[in-house]
Amino acid sequence: MVQYYHVCERELWFMSRGIDIDRETTNIQRGTHVDETSYQDSRSSFMIDDRIQLDVLDSGDIMEVKVSSKLEKPARMQLLFYLWYLQxxxxxxxxxxxxxxxxxxRESVTLDETASEQVExxxxxxxxVVSREQPPELEKKPYCDACLYQDLCWM
Structure with missing residues (x-):
């Protein structure tokens, strides 16, 4: 939900209602493939509290793997949430x-006081957002054309 929040609150609202995207699309499969095949020899996955799956490097650092840095802030916030949760x-x-x-x-990410406040x-x-009765208002963003929820938004 952290990543969705920083990409699009409307997308977060749909996802929170169980309105999910097609996981078989090319973009989703590409992301899954990159995540599953990158750094295989130096990281392991662990489920924490039956709700968060973490990738942990042999060094002990928590890793978040993404296909592209185009949406860097959402990815960074997701990783910061994991670090915040553990702490x-x-x-x-x-x-x-x-x-x-x-x-x-690759870049290092550290949870400091400012980052903790951002996560909170x-x-x-x-x-x-998720407590709203209706989805947030439409807001055209540069990546709407590639969003898998675009049919719900722009019908």
């Missing part, structure tokens, strides 16, 4: 790595 719920402090294997780009603000925003 706030389990008192585990970890650093993160945001990776874009197709672009050969995001959680409040998510709760505000």
């Amino acid at each position: 706030e719920v389990h008192d585990i402090r970890k650093d993160g790595v945001l990776a874009y294997p197709k672009e050969r780009k 603000s995001t959680i409040e925003g998510i709760l505000r």
Whole structure:
């Protein structure tokens, strides 16, 4: 939900209602393939509290793998949420790595006080959006044409 919130609140609202996208589309399959095949030898996946699946590098850092850096803020916020959750719920402090294997780009992500406040603000925003009776107003964004929810929005 964190990533959806930072991409499109309307998309978050649809997803929160169980209105899901077609997981068999080319874009979704490409993302899944990159996630499943990148850094295989140096990371493992773990389920935390039956709700969050984390990828952990051999170094102990939490990793988030994305196909492209075009939507960098949502990906960064998702990773920061994982780091925040581990710290706030389990008192585990970890650093993160945001990776874009197709672009050969990796960056370190650290949860500091400012980032914690951003995550908490995001959680409040998510709760505000999903509690609404109606979806948020339409807002044309540069990536709407590639969104899998576009038929719901622009019918």
